[in-house]
Amino acid sequence: MKAAVLHNENDLRIEEVNKPQHGPDQVLIEVAWAGICGSDLAVYQYGLGENIHPLTGRKAPLTLGHEFAGTIVATGENVDHFQVGDHVTVEPLIFCGTCLACNSGYYNQCQMVGFIGLNTDGGFAQYVVVDASKLHKLPDNVSLEEGALVEPTAVSFYAVRESKLKTGDTAIIYGAGPIGLLTLICVKAAGAAKIIVVDISEERLQKAQQLGATMVLRGDQDDLIPTILTATNGGADVVYDCAGAQQTINNALYTTKLGAQIMIIATFKKPIEIDVNLVMFKALHITSTLAYRNVFPTVIDLIAAGQLDVKPVITHKIAIDDLVEEGFEKLLHDKSQAKILVTPTSNH
Template structure:
């Protein structure tokens, strides 16, 4: 069987770039020659503290995947081959991938809320992903890219969809004020999408000066050191009553408290980050101020809009890319760089770079 190079997760701090078999698509699958793949925060969690979502103790029930995994769920490429039952996708199509698995027996499929179907699974976590020369995905995951979109941009559609979906779920309207806690890739993409959607003021907090500078570059009107205790007071002074929308892209108690206290009465908070620890919350305050607090997982029914925003130039996601590396460099210049170098924001792996 033909071989290819891939970045394979074995355990925490054990990712190996090695030869593995080239996958063959099943009847409803698409084989993609990968061009660029982004390193996501969830990939970083698997590298640092995995397994998190990678099925190790028992196989993922939708496909039987278990154990050693080729990471990567933010990627673009060219269709190499399609399964016998695949329609509307052909060899040579330029594509990006929406990596959420859908359980066909889930009641959420019929309602269109496919991201809520269980068991939750993602390409590159509960199946082999995009840190490889080739990968196979389900046909429903594949979205065609216009010629005006580069493969680099295509690799950032997935995290941009998280940002766009968070704002969509917030009910943000043109002219609204928005506070984003956390200036990592998702937070910065939220700034870009909020700006493109007509936000009048965009506030961002983070502990990194480099990331706050990047936030200003991509559209934030005001930035704050997240360690400051007076952020809610300053935001209320600047808005008159607090922000309409709070997006938590940090996922810790401090960011949650700061954001909730910065909302206007009747405002909406959306928890975009994955909170790894429980938070305490004043439910009486929420009731008295009629606050809405929502959680999201991934996205749904939004990839076409995000592709249009990026390909039109309204959301210049390429501004977030701080490094492009080869697959062989993925550990030292990828995962370790994101852990140790505060200037890094979004790192792309050029799969064909030697």
């Protein structure tokens, strides 16, 4: 079968590999669609490192892809709740289940946390084997394309749910990439009255406007901070950082109101400086979330109910043979792209 295997940094190969075999507690999934994530781009550029993951025993080379949906084509003998033909999406977190974090219900903060598609073979392939415990069934009115968006939506949904946002609040989102746009959709569904989205790409801001932002602003405009302070009557209630840069955190600190919250969703390439006195004088709360926990069923229900309309974040759909040029390279160089979905089978 065909798979996109990362061998080294800048060395992602579409190649023939053996079809995987499922164990008694696993299923074999024929992948329909898989999304390319920012973390896929990061490992494409910088590699997966030399460490063998303690839970999977794997390191590169391995098949990438952790945002995917497909159809079950075979089930192990111990699998009761899923059948051949079911449409499913996969919650790709790998965790030990026994550490302090896991025992507290924070399996996303597991000491050994990993991902299917980063620490073992993932969904950029015709077939993938997954533990049945990681499956979530898609109802008939949720398409396989939407199924591939459940994982990134869960990132945004969890961050919004963990934030202090209340109905009628003002929110600012820094960064209008896929996670920023999905955060916008979740913030809107949560009842924010004013939603300002800031990015440096005109195309992304247009997309944010289509998706319900009440104001969009260029991050590089000189009067950004006074413009936001005027529009918000002194600052936002919650600021979501989906960009992960020194500048966006500085902007976040200056565009929050007294007692507001800064929720950090993006990861940062390097440590940044924070003006703690500003945090103190404005009584700000700075917090963060990592991935998600226990939200996949709710996200699927909300997509099914039409309350989270996530499809517009898809900007491009490609075949696996074009994954490097039309997927990874495009995302690195064309900032108008949001979510690119890949299909490994030719009948989509």
